[in-house]
Amino acid sequence: MHAGSARELDWRNRNLEMQTAIDTKVLEGLRQHPKRIPSWYFYDARGGELFQQIMAMPEYYLTRAEHEILRGQAESIFTAAGHTPGTPFAIIELGAGDGSKTKELLRYLIANDFNFIYQPVDISSNAIDLLKENLSDLPEFEMEPLVGDYFEMLQQTMSNDVPKMVLFLGSNLGNYDDATAKQFLQRAANGMQSGDVLLMGLDIVKDPKRILDAYNDAAGITKAFNMNLLERMNRELDADFDKDRFDHAPVYENNQAVSYIISKEDQSVYFGATEERIEFKKGEKIQTEISRKYTRESLQGLLGDSFQITHVFQDRQKDFSDFLLIKS
Numbered sequence: 562m563h564a565g566s567a568r569e570l571d572w573r574n575r576n577l578e579m580q581t582a583i584d585t586k587v588l589e590g591l592r593q594h595p596k597r598i599p600s601w602y603f604y605d606a607r608g609g610e611l612f613q614q615i616m617a618m619p620e621y622y623l624t625r626a627e628h629e630i631l632r633g634q635a636e637s638i639f640t641a642a643g644h645t646p647g648t649p650f651a652i653i654e655l656g657a658g659d660g661s662k663t664k665e666l667l668r669y670l671i672a673n674d675f676n677f678i679y680q681p682v683d684i685s686s687n688a689i690d691l692l693k694e695n696l697s698d699l700p701e702f703e704m705e706p707l708v709g710d711y712f713e714m715l716q717q718t719m720s721n722d723v724p725k726m727v728l729f730l731g732s733n734l735g736n737y738d739d740a741t742a743k744q745f746l747q748r749a750a751n752g753m754q755s756g757d758v759l760l761m762g763l764d765i766v767k768d769p770k771r772i773l774d775a776y777n778d779a780a781g782i783t784k785a786f787n788m789n790l791l792e793r794m795n796r797e798l799d800a801d802f803d804k805d806r807f808d809h810a811p812v813y814e815n816n817q818a819v820s821y822i823i824s825k826e827d828q829s830v831y832f833g834a835t836e837e838r839i840e841f842k843k844g845e846k847i848q849t850e851i852s853r854k855y856t857r858e859s860l861q862g863l864l865g866d867s868f869q870i871t872h873v874f875q876d877r878q879k880d881f882s883d884f885l886l887i888k889s
């Protein structure tokens with residue numbers, strides 16, 4: 562066997578291992594009570610396309626607000642982070658998605674001759690493909706895209722002494738409950754050196770109706786995004802979900818938007834991949850996503866000793882904040 566095909570086989574095995582791990586996680590969540598599906602499962606090719614549409618919806622203020630911050634305040638952000646054009650540094654973005662907001666930061670860095678490498682990490686290879694295409698019209702710069710889990714990839718990027726700026730944008734932290742968010746921050750800190758910075762974009766507590774509308778838009782795009790999970794399971798787990806017998810059911814309570822898929826009747830769904838049936842009662846919910854909303858104080862409560870907040874960048878309406886955190 563020549564080297565090329567051995568590499569190809571390695572890659573295929575790795576993909577197969579990843580797919581098995583994904584399937585196991587999803588089924589584990591459905592066997593539990595209450596049932597849940599991890600929110601990263603949204604991002605197959607169709608889910609990625611739908612998320613692009615969500616970001617452009619009138620109700621989804623989050624992307625516009627953070628875009629405004631990164632477009633208008635790039636210089637202040639890099640000055641506050643202590644980066645100057647001469648000194649090399651790495652930007653590692655966790656859960657980069659399509660990179661459309663980060664593009665504003667990259668544009669600023671390229672125009673001002675900064676010496677940097679951009680390492681976007683995403684568990685979805687579709688997202689990384691989209692990101693590469695999205696950034697292809699920028700002048701040349703150094704980029705190393707990484708497909709995989711945040712922490713596995715963070716470890717890979719941490720093996721050298723170049724100062725790091727980690728980006729965790731789009732209020733991605735809000736997909737974790739507070740206990741898990743604390744662990745996330747601790748793990749991120751463990752992968753960073755003292756003085757490295759984390760720029761974290763968070764959605765801020767505000768009028769509950771505006772928040773709920775962002776997860777339950779009039780055109781039904783968030784509904785399609787949520788219900789696409791059933792189609793993904795039908796395809797990848799050989800399941801037989803009938804979408805008409807389930808519904809999209811988001812709520813906002815205790816400073817978090819929670820998306821559910823609710824079963825309209827007693828029913829059982831067959832999963833060919835594992836040859837098992839999973840039962841659903843009428844009114845039973847599958848939790849598919851939480852999106853926590855923050856204040857500076859609630860973020861402070863999650864940081865422990867790992868990070869200090871040094872600067873806060875806000876949009877004009879103060880809907881959203883990008884917090885600059887320095888590793889202690």
Ligand SMILES: C[S@@+](CC[C@H](N)C(=O)[O-])C[C@H]1O[C@@H](n2cnc3c(N)ncnc32)[C@H](O)[C@@H]1O
Nearest residue numbers: 601604656657658683684685688710711730731
């Ligand atoms: C809500 S999107 C946000 C994308 C981008 N940060 C933004 O602000 O527009 C979340 C992204 O994180 C990725 N993601 C979720 N969980 C992940 C994990 N454990 N490791 C790596 N990427 C993950 C998803 O594939 C998706 O592209």
